[in-house]
Amino acid sequence: MDAIHFHARNEGRIVKRAVYIAIGIDMEGRKDVLGMYVGQNESAKFWLSILNGLKNRGVEDILIACVDGLTGFPQAIEAVFPQTEIQQCIIHQIRNTMKFVSYKEIKPLMADLKRVYAAPTEEVALAELDSFDEKWSGKYPKIAKSWKDNWANLSTYFKYPEAVRRLIYTTNTIEGFNRQLRKVTKSKTVFPSDDSLLKMLYLAMIDITKKWTGHRQDWGQIHSQLEIFSEERLERL
Template sequence: IHYHVRSEGRIVKRAVYIALGIDMNGKKDVLGMYVGENESAKFWLSIMNGLKNRGVEDILIACVDGLNGFPQAIEAVYPKTEIQQCIIHQIRNSTKFVSYKDIKKLMADLKLVYAAPTEETALNELELFKDKWDSKYPKIYKSWHDNWATLSTYFKYPEAVRRLIYTTNAIEGFNRQLRKVTKSKTVFPSDDSLLKMLYLATMDITKKWTGHRQDWGQIHSQLEIYFEERLVGRNL
């Protein structure tokens, strides 16, 4: 999410990054909010170390939206964490230059990849996609192929867990709520004033996050099996 901030007499665009987590009780919460100036691996590492120092002991699965250096920073602090790159962001990024007359057919073929029942089927469909579209849009197959390790994490899980982790939609929904609060303010006088307003808005929004997901019982039982060793001894 981006906002305009006055800095040294100029108006600059600042990116605000949100870390949102769901604990083993199914409760959603905002873990952190960061104004990015130099989004490097060092920046992401400082965020992950901050979460660790504030008490986030372990992350089972992290869903990220393709930010450079971010998966490596997660692995450095939480080496056992499984990383899932957001499928929705991948689709948007890889199809933004597809011509209007091709987009419907291409999206249908791409859906056969990401909505496949198994990873083996998905890889077969990806090769068929390459055969059909590579001559016209070679970058799409290359992007999916090169990022497959983090795009395909969700295939090992059942449908309920897949829906939880294959996209960062929860953060996008939260961002939309923030924009409703901040839409009257076109330019913020400083980074601090931006963060203060977002913090106050976050407090109001998260007050309503009292329950857990409807399907949390099913998700919890699946996670208990998949991550049994890491959850043993914890009062969850």
Template sequence: MTKPTFDMDAAIKALREGKDLSGKDGILTPLIKQLTEAAMRAELEEHLASEDKPNRKNGHTSKTMKSSAGSFELDTPRDRAGTFEPQIVKKHQTQLTDELERKVIALFALGNSYQDIRTHIAEIYGMELSNGTINAVTDKLLPELQAWRERDLEPIYPIIWLDAIHYKIKENGRYISKAIYTILGLNIEGKKELLGLYLSDQEGAHHWLSVLTDLYNRGVKDILIACVDGLQGFPEAIESIYPKTEIQHCVIHQIRNSMKYVASKNQKAFMADLKCVYKAATLNAAESALDELEAKWGDKYPMVIKSWRSKWPTLSAYFKYPEYVRKPIYTTNAVEAVHRQFRKLTKTKGGFANENSLLKLLYAGILKASERWTHPIQNWNLTLSQLAIHFPERLEKYISL
């Protein structure tokens, strides 16, 4: 039987009429079908020529193939002896390339729902994908995620930021809140690197201890500065694993927590006085401003002042550095930016069916976010010089100044 050939004139005419190259009824789909079938027939001819025993062609079987150009019926040639194993399109293979899978994962990494992904694939490629198919494709991220979570880390990170974000995950028929612990590091080159994601039933210093132990076991032997929120017991958890690490409590977290206890009519005036504390040029000036804050507001808001006093050693650690070092460490904003990326991905989802469905989505988001982390943070060379002075003998083996 003579095989139909691709009609170039008809294709050019269709193109001029504005028809799509790919997708449902795409111009290129018949050409891809023709080229694939021709290649497979040549593959069978080569197989038959190499056989010692008598063998011959035995018709073909049809199956629906999915490709980036659209779906089509592929006629796969057969041999009488059943020894032919096609390589171009293998048995049980239904996708011509992995381009479709890459497209699904790319859409998934942008936070698209399965419904949005199905609609997009149908419009572009002219094929229908089930939720099960999409789930099977995105599940391919899970082994990669596991390898990423277990990878070896660098021996020293000059700065790390630690924070948690919460999600609803279905467990035993009901949705419960769980914490995702995120650790963002700044490596010796000044580039951001997400060190790990950890999931727990709730945020707490005890679980942070296991997280830090995991970092140590994966090769992190020293951390110069750890920027954390105000969780009770957090500094002690860090100190138990990294006793030489300097703790910097997030000033912005402290301000937010303080303002919860200040009457709305006093917030503007209180904030103006508080700004003199955390924006002071020197530690002495900050402590004087704190004294003045207490003198003015201590009777009205004693618990707020007490909180600043009790945490002052870790709240004020950044004052010893110049402005370009203070900026990245006085707040956990760097890791909160990662959490903002996570929220963009998950904003349309009220909850997750299981832990893996959440983790693979966040991991896809990490891959997307880290594409921008190709350069050191601003003033990194100056920052590194300052850290070498403040932390003598801890950086020399890793850098040459």
């Protein structure tokens, strides 16, 4: 789940709208857009309605949900799909914690932070996070604190082998989709309504997903790993 932002008219005013996009990969290794939603009052209740909608439309289970740090979303997932593992997006976490870092210090700080999220095991990652904290907390105390506060959902991917990690660790699929949507909508600075915004995005989605044929090249390896980790759940599907 990720968001892109647009401007639309609402009761005579121009307002910024977040459009949340859910993309899923089924057990055949094929990706699809599960839904696009205009957010207005994002809360656990809002996310709960989205997840119940997905379930009512036929989504039986979600093995791993990769999400941005959206307030109330993990709780809503747990309520509808209680066995789902939450992976908070590493890329968004990096962006959110790098906002106020001095330009001159971004490169060395990022090199130290990479030792955390690219560590071979969770134990090594935690040790590297402590080292990062000791080195940088004097200047940037909020960075390590944010990672530690969110660690339960940031560290999910460490239990999996490299092939599965790549699937849930990267955001290439959804960010690539968002870029294509922006290409289609870039000439439209303000949409007359939320409905017109969604209609244009829907038509763009139809064109984009026509090219989504076949499954991931590494799906055989990923599927065999998921079968081991989630054997009983997959047997029920």
